[in-house]
Amino acid sequence: MCGISGLFDAQGTRAFSRDLISRINDVQAHRGPDEDDVHLEPGLALGHRRLSVIDLATGKQPLFNEDGTVGIVFNGEIYNYLELMPELKALGYHFRTRSDTEVIVHAWQAWGEACLSRLRGMFSFALWDRNRQTLFLARDRMGVKPMHYAWLPDGSFIFGSELKVLTAHPGFVRDIDPLAVEDYFSFGYVPDPRCIYRDAHKLPAAHCLTLRRGDSAQAEPVPYWDVHFSNDNSIGLADAQAELRERVKESVRLRMIADVPLGAFLSGGVDSSAVVATMAGLSDTPVHTCAIGFDDPRFNESAFAQQVADRYRTDHKLEIVSSNDFDLIDTLARLYDEPFADSSAIPTYRVCQMARKHVTVALSGDGGDESLGGYRRYRMHQGEESVRNCLPHGLRRTLFGAVAQMYPKADWAPRPLRAKTTLQALAMDSVQAYHHSMSHLRAEQRQALFSSAFLRSLGGYSAVEVFRHYARQAQTDDPLALIQYLDYKTWLVGDINTKVDRASMAHSLEVREPLMDHQLVEWLATLPSGMKIRGGEGKYVLKKAFEPLLPHDVLYRPKMGFSVPLASWLRGPLAQRMKESVLSPRMLASGFFNANTLQTLINQHMGGHHDHSTALWMLIMFDAFLREAMEPARAVVSTATSERVSA
Template sequence: MCGISGLFDTQGQRNFNRALVSHINNMQSHRGPDEDGLHLEPGLALGHRRLSVIDLATGQQPLFNEDDSVGIVFNGEIYNFQELVPELKDMGHCFKTRSDTEVIVHAWEAWGPACVQRLRGMFAFALWDRNQQTLFLARDRMGVKPLHYAWLPDGSFIFGSELKVITAHPGFVRCIDPLAVEEYFSLGYVADPRCIYRQAHKLPPAHTLLLRRGMHSQPAPQPYWDVYFSNDNPVNLADAESELRERVKESVRLRLIADVPLGAFLSGGVDSSAVVATMAGLSSLPVHTCAIGFDDPHYNESAFAQQVADLYRTDHRLEIVKSDDFDLIDTLARLYDEPFADSSAIPTYRVCQMARKHVTVALSGDGGDESLGGYRRYSMHLGEESVRSRVPHGLRSPLFGSLGILYPKADWAPRMFRAKTTFQAMAMDTVQAYHHSMSHLRVDQRQRLFSPEFQRSLGGYSSLDVFRQHAGKAQTEDPLALIQYLDYKTWLVGDINTKVDRASMAHSLEVREPLMDHHLVEWLATLPSSLKIHGGQGKYVFKKAFEPLLPRDVLYRPKMGFSVPLASWLRGPLAVRMCESVLSQRMLDSGYFNVETLRALINQHMNRKYDHSTVLWMLIMFDAFLRYAQTPAQAVPTAVTRAAATPV
């Protein structure tokens, strides 16, 4: 796992300043504390920070082929690289290292841009071909690894694993994109391919970008893969269970290749427990497992993690985090470079911090909920869809729309009585309704939050447009498949993968996600939705498949999630910080907000009239971002080096 950066002159061959290239590359030294490498030639600069995981002795980057005509900087892992080496050798390619990085170089020589079709793994890379005068960028299919880029005012092109690489360049203009602000206060993150700054972009997952010297326009990213939900696999339940176990086993096996200490996160949930059970079956040695517990029992899953650890006799490490562990606000702002509102970033940061004391690589269970229908919102959406399909829109819209307006907001009530959001969703079409359920702040709430001037600057834009664009490419009419597809393109990339990448790399820890293997994802997309949600039970086939390997308490208990007690924090120890942040001069001067709404949110939350913890946390994190954005770009301190990690 590493960090990459670079500059490219698309029009000429200007010389880039070595000190500047080194500076922007070192902004992400936390991603690779073991080594750094630079390559400069007229019109090109490549930078790399290395976290050594495979081929510790000879895997340095930038890495070039035999005649130095093709070079690469690469972040990630290619899990099938050992299978590609013999094929490439038979084609006449010579290898000088044992690294997966060199496989990409020779794959480019053999297959050109189509090389990405042959790669199985998580990756973001930039490849320079001197003979063709081209720079080729690519990002993995599921968006596990990040890649940001921008066109600078002088016409040069800059890229980096993290946005802080780009903002550190003195030529970059930090002009906030109002459309990104709208997306953030709806979704809790800025959706790909947009960045918080107008000038910057994220390369979307499963896309490439090919730049050629002398080009006269800025090229658009090109897709090379997508998931297609056929839902037509005729397999019966028993055979599906057996094949699913084997496919998970293969995916886990590929991710056990490492020359450094390796372990797994064990939350006590279904997905991480299944990964650990599979690892135990593949290893003759005890699996190293790490878990975080909370001193508040309402948020503590550690007892379930311990059950799995005891069952498989893992070398298990547990650390208890205090329920008032909220001192990471400013740290998170520096890590994420953009406003990011998922409060589970706090425990994710802590579990990565804890794991890095013992291992360099950790397997996780991320991606299972999206592929297997594990979220409660999926079942709720299907219930709404059954009504939408039977009641004409002309009747639904006025009936449920009126109920949505009249029904009171009831955050304090049991979930079954919180019908306002459901009534609102019932008046909408499928995509609008799912966007509504995924929005932290609904459209009416955002309208009250934003100032009239800022709303005019949006020109009618809504984050719903993101969902509609993706839905137009989904190629499915299955209601579950559609929202799974939307989650792949939005939530999984913008929230889950972003959260885990930044939290893990802050501690120089590589996290691998076997449940996001694209071969597994493709196969799961062929299964009927009835095998994913059955009788209201999410992950039906997955839980049935792992019944022989995991306790029923782990498989069938209510989903808890990796959350923190925001509401009580904001009424207690975080109350002062909340007021200082939400009503800071930065926020008031930004012009984005209706000041009276800001004051009302604080007062109503403190008086326990409503639970406004979600929007207040979003505002706190937005203020932290503004503070960070107004200061010179700073590197995240490197937390640990590879030598410091020892096996559990």
């Protein structure tokens, strides 16, 4: 795993300095502490930071072919490189290394852009072909590895694994994109391809970008793959279980190739437990497993992880983390480079920190919920869809909309009595309803939060447009498949993969995700939704497939997740920090917020009758972003002045 960076001049006349490329490359030294190097030629600069995992001796980058005409900087792993290597040798290509990096170089020479269809793995790379005068960027199908880019005011192009590569360039302008702020306060992250800065972009998952020397037009990303939910596989349940075990086994086997210590995260959930059980069946030695527990039993899954560790006699390491482990706010702001509100980033950071003491590569269970229908919200959405399908939209909008407006927001009540959100969703169409359920702050909450000047700057834009854009591409009428597709494009890439990539790379740890193997994902998309959710049980086919291999309690207990006690933090030890952050001069001067609303959120939460922990945490993390990312650059926030009112 590595960090990549680079600069490109479409005219080929600009001479980039070694000091500049070295400086922007080194801001992501945590991604690759083992080696670093740069390459310079007229109109091009490539930088690389290496975390050595495969071919420790000869895999240094930037890596070029024999005559020096094709070079690459690459972040990730190509799991089928050992299969591609003899095929490329048969075509006449010679290898000087044993690395998967050189496989990409020769695959490009052999197949051009079509090489992407041959690569199985997680990757982002930039490849320079001097003969074709072409810079080619690509990102893996599931968006596991990141790629950021921008066109600078002087016309040059910059790219890097992390956004901090772009902001380290003295010519990059840190104007905040109002649309990204709206997206953040809906999703809790800024979804691809947008970045928090107006001029920066994320290369979307399963896309490539081709820049050609002499072409002054700004190239646009092009998709090279997508998942198609056919849901038409006629396979029986028993055969599906057997095939699923074999496909998971193959995916895990490919991800166990490494020249460094390798292990797995073991949370005690179904997905990570299935991965560990599969690893144990493939390994002659005990699997290294890592877990963290919490001193608060409401959030502690370590006993379930221990059951799996005992069953497979893994070399298990456990660390207990305090439930008041909230000292990472500023660290996370520096790490993620833009606002990021998933509070589970805290335990994710800790488990990566702990795992790196024992291994360099760790397998995870990420992606299982999205592919196999594991989230509670999937089952709720299906239930709502059955009601929506019975009544025309106009009637639903009138009936449920009116009832929802009258129904109180009962944060204090037991979950079955908190019906306001469900009633609101029943009045909406399917896409709007799912966005409503996924939004950290719903549309009316964002309207109240933002200043009137900021709302005008949005020009009518709403974050629901992100979902509507992808829904038009989904090509499925199946209710579960549609929201799985939306999660693949947004939640999985923008939240889960971003969280794990930054947390793991902060500790120079490589994380591999067997359940995100694109061939496995493609096959799962052919299975009927009834195999994924049946009788109210999510991940049904996976649980049935692993019943012989995992304890019943692990498979069928309620899902817990990597939660932290936000509400109690913000009424207790974080209360003062919350007030100072939410009402900081930075926040009030930004022009984004209605100061009355900020004060009301604090007062109501501290009074105990409303749980505004989600909104307040998002505001704390936004303030941390402004302080960490914006103030050092003395950047100008591009919105109108704040509506200042007395609290």
